[in-house]
Amino acid sequence: MIEATAVGRTFRVRGSVVHAVRDLSFRIEAGEFVGCLGPNGAGKSTTIKMLTGILAPTSGRVTVAGLDPSRRRTGLARRIGVVFGQRTTLWWDLPLKDSFELVRLLYKVDREVFRRRLGELAELLDLGGFLATPVRQLSLGQRMRGDIAAALLHDPALLVLDEPTIGLDVVSKAGVRDFLRRLNAERGTTVLLTTHDLGDVERLCRRVLLIDHGRLAFDGTVDDLRALVPGETSIEDVVAHLYLNSPASPRTPPAPRPSGDPPSVTA
Numbered sequence: 169m170i171e172a173t174a175v176g177r178t179f180r181v182r183g184s185v186v187h188a189v190r191d192l193s194f195r196i197e198a199g200e201f202v203g204c205l206g207p208n209g210a211g212k213s214t215t216i217k218m219l220t221g222i223l224a225p226t227s228g229r230v231t232v233a234g235l236d237p238s239r240r241r242t243g244l245a246r247r248i249g250v251v252f253g254q255r256t257t258l259w260w261d262l263p264l265k266d267s268f269e270l271v272r273l274l275y276k277v278d279r280e281v282f283r284r285r286l287g288e289l290a291e292l293l294d295l296g297g298f299l300a301t302p303v304r305q306l307s308l309g310q311r312m313r314g315d316i317a318a319a320l321l322h323d324p325a326l327l328v329l330d331e332p333t334i335g336l337d338v339v340s341k342a343g344v345r346d347f348l349r350r351l352n353a354e355r356g357t358t359v360l361l362t363t364h365d366l367g368d369v370e371r372l373c374r375r376v377l378l379i380d381h382g383r384l385a386f387d388g389t390v391d392d393l394r395a396l397v398p399g400e401t402s403i404e405d406v407v408a409h410l411y412l413n414s415p416a417s418p419r420t421p422p423a424p425r426p427s428g429d430p431p432s433v434t435a
């Protein structure tokens with residue numbers, strides 16, 4: 169579903185070069201649920217932007233659903249859904265349902281298919297109470313659920329989310345997590361998310377990619393990640409230890425990474 173080979177991305181900032189992502193290689197198979205972790209500034213968002221065609225790599229090669237994202241943005245948009253937790257893709261002044269109708273038109277979703285899909289998503293994400301509310305009046309949790317629904321109206325095979333639970337209270341977070349878990353388990357949608365919330369990782373992600381200084385520092389299961397720091401059992405302490413000791417060089421996971429088996433969920 170996703171293949172990144174020796175991908176790099178630099179930015180020129182006031183005459184000097186920032187290496188946001190360096191020599192990043194990984195594959196994500198259809199049906200996986202993968203979490204991308206890393207300290208602030210590690211290169212996670214830059215990676216997501218390259219996978220979704222917003223940025224082109226300056227070196228290496230990316231394919232998503234068989235397409236080069238930065239060259240085939242329109243074709244890719246039909247196959248993937250994208251949610252940025254810190255930014256909405258909805259129309260601020262329109263009622264949520266009108267935003268959905270615009271998404272339907274943009275993605276050319278058949279009216280009947282759209283009606284059925286929106287009905288399912290509205291039920292699963294509990295949107296019924298605010299479909300007629302302008303987006304600017306929604307709470308963050310409501311807006312996030314609306315954004316997730318908008319990203320899924322065209323039924324993409326891959327959902328990419330950049331910090332989908334940021335700023336959500338525990339109940340909203342649980343609702344979003346439960347929805348994503350079911351989307352992956354029941355519909356087989358491949359999910360890749362970035363997060364700083366280790367609860368997302370522990371509860372959802374069968375596989376973790378840890379990015380540090382723009383490089384892939386770890387690729388394995390949550391249990392593999394825990395095993396990297398003997399004596400630490402809490403995932404937060406393990407990750408804090410890894411960030412503080414900031415390796416910036418590739419680590420090898422203690423066990424092989426999961427295959428394309430359907431992911432199982434731990435909570």
Ligand SMILES: Nc1ncnc2c1ncn2[C@@H]1O[C@H](COP(=O)(O)OP(=O)(O)OP(=O)(O)O)[C@@H](O)[C@H]1O
Nearest residue numbers: 179181186188206207208209210211212213214215
């Ligand atoms: N458009 C840009 N121009 C210049 N530098 C950039 C740009 N986008 C990202 N960077 C730099 O690239 C590096 C990686 O940034 P990125 O946003 O990918 O990190 P991140 O892991 O998503 O961080 P956070 O967890 O804080 O969101 C940082 O040093 C950042 O300052």
